Amino acid sequence: MLHAIIDIGSNTIRMAVYQIEGRAFTLLLKRKHTVGLAGYLDHGRLVREGIEKTVKILRGFMEFIETFGIAHVHAFATAALRSATNSRAAVEEITRRTGVVVRIVSGEEEAAYDFIGATQNIEHADGVMMDIGGGSTEIIHYVDHEMRGRWSLPLGSLAIAKAHVGGLLPTAEECRAIRAAAESVLDGVPDVRQLRTRHMVGMGGVLSSASRMHGLLYPDETPRLLRVSNLPAMAEMFGSGASLSEERTAVLLRSAPDRLHTIIPGILIAHTIADTFAAADILYSDSGVREGYIWKEIIGVDENER
Missing domain, CATH: 3.30.420.40 (ATPase, nucleotide binding domain)
Known part of the structure; x- marks a missing residue:
């Protein structure tokens, strides 16, 4: 059907x-x-x-x-x-x-859909998933391929850009303000701040664009795997307030044509969270909330069943 x-x-x-x-x-x-x-x-x-x-x-x-x-x-x-x-x-x-x-859907429901949708792409038994949206970020902690905790944080790439960025791309000072805002949100959720993981799974449009950008800037790296140590340099390339070279403009347009105003705030959110968790990498997953909705609401699969 x-x-x-x-x-x-x-x-x-x-x-x-x-x-x-x-x-x-x-x-x-x-x-x-x-x-x-x-x-x-x-x-x-x-x-x-x-x-x-x-x-x-x-x-x-x-x-x-x-x-x-x-x-x-x-x-x-x-x-x-x-x-x-x-x-x-x-x-x-x-x-x-x-x-x-x-x-x-509630934040908890959204996180559950994310988890079910991305289950097929989980390579590591333990870890944390992150879905950075425009208005919120969903965090899911899983152990032995089973969900142990899920949180919806009031931390979205579009919302934080609207609050802190005056132009299309943030300045260095605005990048610092975004990082401080993300840290403040994490301070308000101690259970999330104390999470630790070596490997993360990322979902959503922001991390899709960030994954493409990472692939263009670091072509020798594993496709769809973002090295957390590379994220600060990626943000600085486009968030320093300086004029962009033609080469960097081409990278930005190829990787995030629909997210020019949210991609750098999104990368800053991703790095702040991943750095807090001491993560080394973020694996981008194509499957997410819509696929999870199908599994749970149409097919009828529980989040820990697959």
């Missing part, structure tokens, strides 16, 4: 169409719009422009879904809508105007 999965995130709104038969599923199509919903929060409230952009995109998705007769539609929203003070009213309006029934 064909299923459309719509993921309303803090930075992007995505639709993926899968063919699901029993316990097997195949990705058939992906569509993405970079919206930056976290940037449409004004004093915690999702403003009219953010709602209108969401409605327009979902109407386009529904036109596609109806044209091809896709009967099973699943839609969920994460940090931006979850944290909005007018969340309920905004979701009710979006559903009424588009016909898309949107479910707001």
Whole structure:
């Protein structure tokens, strides 16, 4: 059967169409719009422009879904809508105007989906997963391939860029402010700050772009494996406030064309967290929240079952 999965995130709104038969599923199509919903929060409230952009995109998705007769539609929203003070009213309006029934998932649910989705790519029995979104970062601690703890931190690449960056790319001073903000969030969650791991698994658009950038800058390294020791240099290349060379501009445009304003804040968040955990590397995983949603909500698999 064909299923459309719509993921309303803090930075992007995505639709993926899968063919699901029993316990097997195949990705058939992906569509993405970079919206930056976290940037449409004004004093915690999702403003009219953010709602209108969401409605327009979902109407386009529904036109596609109806044209091809896709009967099973699943839609969920994460940090931006979850944290909005007018969340309920905004979701009710979006559903009424588009016909898309949107479910707001909690931070713990999002972390569970991340874990289930990425399980197939875990090479090490023990470690920590990290999903850096636009409005939040999900942290999952696992031991012997089983989840032991999960946390949703109010630490997102778009939200922190909005709070601390005045231009498209941060200055050196703004990079220091981002690091300090990330440290402050970690200080507020002692259980997370005390985690230690040699190896991490990373998910989400920010780490996808960071992985591409790492591959361009360090071509001899293992694909999709980010060396934590390389992250400060990557951030400094594009976050010093100095003019970029043509070569560096090309690297930035190739690796993060849709995330020019969030990639450096995201790398700074990643390094702050990974350094706190004493991690040596971060393995980027393509599978994440949408695949985890399929396993848990459609196929019916528990997070520690696979």
